[in-house]
Amino acid sequence: MGRIDPAKKYFDPSITDRERAIFEGGITLGAIYHQFVGIPVTKNKKLAKILEKVITETMKIQPYKTDVKVRINLKKLKKSGKTPYSYETLKGEHLDVKVKTSYGKAKAILRMRYIPKLNYTLMYVEKVTPKKP
């Protein structure tokens, strides 16, 4: 980034770069779920592609994001068409998201995906560097 962070002074001074990178990623995962769940969707590849792109491009605007990768799981979606009511709305279980953040010397990869064993759309820290906290 190189840029000075005008918000740094509001943070607990004991915060490390790793912690900040993780924090910024957590915000974005929570934001993606609660902003986009509810959107009408069908088993349509083109539609999925542009929705993935919009999630990526709008969420990358949030601070300290270096990339946001989104995959909408079409297998779990209904085909559209038989009646005007044959469609679904986006749920957490349809989403597989990777958010990459960078703050100071730290980089983090944050993930959201449905975990069948937990029956839950889990948000977790997939990888963070440097390795020492």
Added chain:
Amino acid sequence: MGRIDPAKKYFDPSITDRERAIFEGGITLGAIYHQFVGIPVTKNKKLAKILEKVITETMKIQPYKTDVKVRINLKKLKKSGKTPYSYETLKGEHLDVKVKTSYGKAKAILRMRYIPKLNYTLMYVEKVTPKKP
């Protein structure tokens, strides 16, 4: 549409085609506002274009929509960039939306746009046919 509406029986039988076309458009205007408000945005034409397209394509999935036109008013948005915090989130006043619906013999054009005189993002029925209720 030509297709039989499997939900018709749930409606008050006195409902006319005009009323149904208007109802379906009202739903979509309410949906657009409350689904998309809050998304991070910047004064970026490309971003606006894909966000407009996603609103169009996902909201057209809702029943009895024939078209959904969306314009995001870039003039009202901040430029991104000076700091990581230089961006806004989408508000009703940024949106100009036209929803076209069709039910039986009726067609309606529903509109949402910010009206300065009311200081309010108004949703209204711009045009409906046939002319006799």
Added chain:
Amino acid sequence: MGRIDPAKKYFDPSITDRERAIFEGGITLGAIYHQFVGIPVTKNKKLAKILEKVITETMKIQPYKTDVKVRINLKKLKKSGKTPYSYETLKGEHLDVKVKTSYGKAKAILRMRYIPKLNYTLMYVEKVTPKKP
């Protein structure tokens, strides 16, 4: 209402009071679904009661609403507790909503509820008066 409607002039002049009452109700049903879907919920009566009350009180603020009744279907929700991940987020199928609107001489009751036969959370016009469109 008795009050003059400063937005009337933006509407197609052929709109009847019935049509306007129906339109205002459609907006609110679309708004409720797309605003509140995604909120964390558990099989907890007290929680359901306050969430129902918030939906009622905030959505009644929208124009020409006389009442908004909301019931969250607890039977369809998971018990909380075994692990920190044992909860769900609100879906359309959990909601049974009645919106009452009034405009000029017309009154409408609009409904949203899950219809198993359609496998769809239907929004419909339950009743509207006067009986003649």
Added chain:
Amino acid sequence: MGRIDPAKKYFDPSITDRERAIFEGGITLGAIYHQFVGIPVTKNKKLAKILEKVITETMKIQPYKTDVKVRINLKKLKKSGKTPYSYETLKGEHLDVKVKTSYGKAKAILRMRYIPKLNYTLMYVEKVTPKKP
């Protein structure tokens, strides 16, 4: 908590308790903003109180939250009433939120509030313990 965390194995093993507490708080701040922004509101104390309570009670359901305090800044809101269109919808700048999390030996206080100097609703880590990362 004392309970075993069935999701721990999905996380990068280098993650500390502090980092996890911070992550869980970030998720909830992002969730609150993007779930609740857009709700109709007026300068009404009772309404603010129940909306604050609903945000608290539903967001505390998310994992590893010990408390969620919410204050809606009524000063920034319009009085309702002159016309049916005299109200606003909730924006980030109306919110002052404290999320408290606990994971293993760590506790964190996360905050969201509007910072006039940044013209931004900042989410930040107000305090985290133990003091050594």
